[in-house]
Amino acid sequence: MIYLDNAATSYPKPADCLRRALERYLACGASPGRGGYDRAVEAEAMVQAVRDSVARLLGAPKGARVCFASNATDALNTLILGLLGPGDHVVTTRLEHNSVLRPLNHLQASLGIKVDQVPFDPAGFVDPGRIEAFLTPQTRAVIINHASNVLGTIQPVPAIGAICKKRGIPLIVDASQSAGCIPIYMEAWGVSGLAFTGHKSLLGPTGTGGLILNPDLDLAPSRFGGSGVDSINPFQPDEYPFRLEAGTINFLGILGLGESLAFVAKHMAAFGERERHLTRRLVQGLNAIPSGKLRLFACERLENHLPVVTCVVDGIASTDVGAILDGDFEIAVRTGLHCAPLVHQDLGTGGAGAVRFSLGPFTTTADIDAAIDAMALIAR
Numbered sequence: 098m099i100y101l102d103n104a105a106t107s108y109p110k111p112a113d114c115l116r117r118a119l120e121r122y123l124a125c126g127a128s129p130g131r132g133g134y135d136r137a138v139e140a141e142a143m144v145q146a147v148r149d150s151v152a153r154l155l156g157a158p159k160g161a162r163v164c165f166a167s168n169a170t171d172a173l174n175t176l177i178l179g180l181l182g183p184g185d186h187v188v189t190t191r192l193e194h195n196s197v198l199r200p201l202n203h204l205q206a207s208l209g210i211k212v213d214q215v216p217f218d219p220a221g222f223v224d225p226g227r228i229e230a231f232l233t234p235q236t237r238a239v240i241i242n243h244a245s246n247v248l249g250t251i252q253p254v255p256a257i258g259a260i261c262k263k264r265g266i267p268l269i270v271d272a273s274q275s276a277g278c279i280p281i282y283m284e285a286w287g288v289s290g291l292a293f294t295g296h297k298s299l300l301g302p303t304g305t306g307g308l309i310l311n312p313d314l315d316l317a318p319s320r321f322g323g324s325g326v327d328s329i330n331p332f333q334p335d336e337y338p339f340r341l342e343a344g345t346i347n348f349l350g351i352l353g354l355g356e357s358l359a360f361v362a363k364h365m366a367a368f369g370e371r372e373r374h375l376t377r378r379l380v381q382g383l384n385a386i387p388s389g390k391l392r393l394f395a396c397e398r399l400e401n402h403l404p405v406v407t408c409v410v411d412g413i414a415s416t417d418v419g420a421i422l423d424g425d426f427e428i429a430v431r432t433g434l435h436c437a438p439l440v441h442q443d444l445g446t447g448g449a450g451a452v453r454f455s456l457g458p459f460t461t462t463a464d465i466d467a468a469i470d471a472m473a474l475i476a477r
C-alpha cells in the first residue's frame with residue numbers, strides 16, 4: 098500500500114518508540130497519580146515528563162497547564178465548553194473542522210451563543226484584519242484552525258494573536274494538523290489555549306492528545322469524576338490538570354506519545370524539508386497532467402503550506418477516484434468532506450467533496466510518482 102492519508106493519521110509510526118513505551122508501561126504498570134507507593138509515584142513522574150515535553154515542543158509559557166485528552170476533538174470540547182457561556186460571542190473561521198464547528202453549534206443551539214465565521218480567501222488564508230472586524234465587546238474567544246486539513250494552508254496565527262492580545266480576547270488554536278509538522282510558539286504568538294492530537298504529525302498512538310492552557314486562562318470543567326486527589330471534595334478539584342482530567346488517563350498512549358515526540362523534535366526540520374520538496378513534486382506532476390480535468394485547490398504558491406494536496410477530477414465523483422486509487426493502484430487517500438463541510442461548501446465541492454493526498458515523514462519519491470501516474474490515467 099502507498100499511504101497518502103497522513104492528515105487522517107500518520108503511518109507508519111516509529112515502531113521503536115512504541116516498543117520502548119510498551120516496555121516502560123509493562124515495567125511500571127501502576128496508575129499515574131493514584132497512590133503513594135513507589136510505582137505510582139514513578140508513573141506520575143513519567144507522565145509529568147511528557148507534559149513538560151509537550152509544553153516545550155509547542156512553545157508554551159512557563160506555568161502553562163498541559164492536560165491530556167483522548168484526542169484533539171476531546172480537547173477542543175473541553176476548551177469550548179469550559180470557556181463559553183450564555184451571551185458570549187465567538188469569532189471563528191470557515192476553515193474549521195467539525196471538532197470546533199459541532200461544539201460551537203451545540204452551544205449556539207443550547208445556550209444561544211453567537212458565532213461569526215470568517216471566510217478564507219481564494220488562496221486558502223484568513224485575513225487577520227477580517228477577524229478583527231468581527232470582534233465586539235461580547236467576544237469571549239477567537240477560535241482558529243492553525244492549518245487547514247483540507248487545503249493545507251497555515252493561517253497567520255502570530256498576527257491574529259497580536260490582535261487578540263491587544264483586545265484582551267483569548268485566542269484558541271486547533272493545532273491538530275500543525276503540531277509536530279511545523280514549529281509552534283504558543284507564548285510568542287499570544288495563543289491562550291491550544292489543542293493538539295498525538296496520532297497525526299506527532300507520530301504517536303491514537304487515543305492521545307490534549308490541550309495547553311496559559312496560566313491566565315481558566316476553564317470550567319465539563320466532565321467530572323475521579324482525580325486521585327482531594328477525594329473528599331464533592332466537586333471537581335480546581336487544580337490543574339485534575340480539573341480537566343476526570344478518570345484514569347491513557348498511560349500507555351501517553352508514554353508512546355512521549356517517545357514519538359522526542360523523535361519528532363529531533364527530526365522535524367529534516368522531515369519538513371523533505372515533505373515540502375515532495376509536495377512541490379506532487380503539485381507540479383498533477384498540474385502537468387494534460388487532460389484539463391484536474392483541479393487543485395490552494396496550491397498555486399506552496400508557501401505557508403502543509404504537505405496536503407486536495408483536488409477534484411471533473412466528471413468523476415471523488416469517492417470513485419478514491420476507490421480507483423485504492424482498488425487499482427493500492428494508493429490510500431481520503432475523499433469526501435474531510436469533516437470540514439464549510440471549506441467544501443466554499444470551494445464548490447460541498448456535494449461529493451474532493452480527493453486529498455497528505456504526505457508524511459516516510460513518504461517516498463516513488464510514492465509521489467505512483468500517485469501522479471495513477472491520477473494521469475484516471476483523468477484520461
Ligand SMILES: Cc1ncc(COP(=O)(O)O)c(C=O)c1O
Pocket residue numbers: 104105168169170171194196242244245246271273274293294295306436
Ligand atoms: C483540523 C483538525 N481538527 C481536529 C481534528 C480532530 O482530531 P482527532 O482525530 O485527534 O480528534 C482533525 C483530525 O482530522 C483535524 O484535521
